[in-house]
């Protein structure tokens with residue numbers, strides 16, 4: 020039996036970051052992980068492999084659609100799916116190996132296996148029971164399906180199966196028009212798959228700004244993705260090679276069917292806490308199966324903390340990371356804090372979509388007087404040069420004080436551009452502060468400045 024200051028259960032972005040931070044703070048730390056590799060959902064079957072496939076297929080899209088216009092002639096590249104998969108797997112193993120290196124560097128013990136908490140202060144892995152003054156549960160989440168629909172990871176797949184199909188399907192149905200569905204749908208649409216997205220709501224990307232939703236749907240449609248909105252999936256029947264999906268229109272209750280080689284169920288994820296023994300310990304949970312925590316990430320049991328996808332809040336890697344950092348600082352006697360008002364979210368389609376803070380709909384609901392400053396990428400020279408002038412930057416500010424309340428971007432590198440606004444928001448900046456900051460030319464971020472100008476006297480290039 021070994022004794023630790025901290026044992027983290029789960030080595031995803033929340034858990035591995037917490038382990039590294041605890042170790043930096045001089046705490047004797049171990050991290051339990053049942054997977055063969057570190058990095059959790061994010062590095063193994065989430066953020067990283069999906070971005071590798073999005074990158075590869077975007078290159079193909081550029082070759083097929085834009086190379087000739089730039090005077091780059093010749094045959095478009097043909098796709099070797101096996102090699103593309105190998106490239107994706109290499110990216111994953113480089114990253115998971117990187118975390119293993121960081122664990123060694125920071126003298127963190129990787130306790131290999133599935134952990135449980137037989138009692139507060141103890142973590143069991145296999146037959147071994149270890150002592151821990153503090154336990155951080157960072158066990159993440161798993162794909163959620165729909166009632167009556169079974170995921171076989173061959174014909175009916177979750178995102179995990181969709182990342183590793185044995186061949187490129189001719190037809191794919193994506194159930195759910197959220198981030199994961201649209202990203203994976205984009206990958207296959209670019210590879211020539213006929214992609215149809217079926218969504219329960221009458222809009223895509225639930226929770227995002229309405230203008231962003233409409234703009235993105237139009238762009239993705241132009242890229243070949245079909246959308247069936249306002250429709251409830253009833254069932255999926257499968258044969259060895261095909262699937263038949265039945266859905267009901269929520270407008271008129273009429274039933275229709277679609278056939279495809281693969282159905283991707285992308286209807287969200289649910290917290291994963293199986294086998295930890297939380298109910299036996301009396302750990303309080305929310306109605307949605309998340310671990311209940313207070314402002315300091317503590318559960319109702321002293322010495323047991325929880326972070327990441329397993330607790331409430333957006334299921335995002337950087338949210339899990341920030342919580343990992345904060346909880347470690349709290350355990351280490353410092354002040355740990357996460358500002359949930361400034362957590363960006365990004366969709367890595369092309370163009371990318373990024374948002375932070377309030378949407379216009381939220382501000383209207385709150386009855387808050389606001390102003391919107393908007394600038395289209397059509398007025399941005401750099402975006403035009405790379406055939407990426409669709410989309411816009413929209414900044415929302417308080418009408419009286421000009422303080423930035425939110426920003427929504429559809430455009431090239433939106434996922435990077437958003438951070439300028441995040442920093443501004445953290446400093447309580449006004450749109451004028453952004454507008455008066457010199458922005459290099461020609462960059463996409465000039466569009467952010469122009470949107471900030473649009474909150475005041477008006478943009479220059481529109």
Ligand code: FAD
Nearest residue numbers: 029031033053059060061065066134159327328334335336
């Ligand atoms: P996880 O990453 O889920 O890690 C939990 C780890 O705990 C797992 O490795 C699991 O094996 C381990 N574990 C569980 N129970 C035990 C146990 N009892 N004992 C030992 N080990 C255990 N987020 C973004 O921010 N950006 C993106 O671009 C993005 N893309 C995504 C794409 C896809 C396809 C998917 C599926 C998700 C994506 N996400 C993205 C979400 C992101 O992956 C998660 O929000 C993030 O991984 C959550 O981190 P976590 O540390 O809470 O848990």
